[in-house]
Amino acid sequence: MSEPWLSGPIPGVDALIAPVLYTFQQTIEELTAHTEGLSAEELWSRPMGMTPAGFHIRHAGGAAERLSTYLRGEQLSAEQIAAMKTESDPGASREQLLAELAAKLTACEAIIRAVDPAALRDARGVGRKQLPTTVNGLIVHIAEHTMRHAGQAVTTIKLVKALRTA
Numbered sequence: 001m002s003e004p005w006l007s008g009p010i011p012g013v014d015a016l017i018a019p020v021l022y023t024f025q026q027t028i029e030e031l032t033a034h035t036e037g038l039s040a041e042e043l044w045s046r047p048m049g050m051t052p053a054g055f056h057i058r059h060a061g062g063a064a065e066r067l068s069t070y071l072r073g074e075q076l077s078a079e080q081i082a083a084m085k086t087e088s089d090p091g092a093s094r095e096q097l098l099a100e101l102a103a104k105l106t107a108c109e110a111i112i113r114a115v116d117p118a119a120l121r122d123a124r125g126v127g128r129k130q131l132p133t134t135v136n137g138l139i140v141h142i143a144e145h146t147m148r149h150a151g152q153a154v155t156t157i158k159l160v161k162a163l164r165t166a
Contacts, residue, residue, distance in 0.1 A: 004029070014117040016136075021112065023143040024064075024105040027150040031057055031101065034157045035094045043097065044090035047159045056153035057097045058087045060146045061104030067145070068108040070126045071115070071138045105146070112139060 004025035010018045035043065035053070043054040062084055069076055076084075092100070120136040133141075 013113060016117055016120065017112060017115060017139065020139050020143040021109055023147050024109055027060060027146050028098070028102055028105065030150055030154060032098060034154045035098065038094055038157065038160070040091060040093045042160050043092075043094060043157075045160055047156065047163055050156050050159065051152070052088075052090065053153040053156040053160065054090060054092060054097055055088045056149040056156065057101055058092065060149040060153075061101040062087050063145050063149070064108040064142050065104045067126075067138055067142045068111045070124055070133075071111060071135060071142075073124060075128075108142065112142070115139065 003022075005019065005022040007022075009015065010021055013021060035057075038053075040054075043057075044052045046052055066076055066080055066084065069080065115135060120134065120139075122135045124133050124135055124138055125131065126133055126138070
């Protein structure tokens with residue numbers, strides 16, 4: 001099976017925005033494949049002091065949700081801030097983590113699909129300090145950040161699996 005970005009255009013999505021949606025598809029595919037057979041204990045383990053894969057999976061979705069709030073020109077809600085503080089709480093199963101990730105990436109995708117390509121250079125502020133960026137900057141960062149944490153999760157998972165047989 002080829003990677004999502006090799007699957008052709010996404011109907012109804014501008015070519016400048018589609019790569020972000022491909023990262024969401026690839027994140028789900030890779031994490032679904034690599035987490036197969038892992039227990040909740042393994043997902044939340046800290047091999048050699050590394051951050052648990054469970055955190056990276058949960059954080060990828062949570063960060064995408066928060067960044068999409070800034071994309072809409074809004075500030076984080078109290079609920080979003082509270083949820084962010086629980087991202088490292090252990091215990092969620094593979095199924096729970098993947099369902100939560102898929103739901104958050106699907107919601108973020110809907111927001112990104114609604115972006116008018118003519119607005120890509122529009123200014124946006126991030127955080128309480130309203131640090132300056134653009135719609136395009138946020139969209140690219142959402143993709144990059146999501147894939148970064150997916151990659152960190154996969155690396156941790158590979159170590160967890162290798163240590164099973166060590």
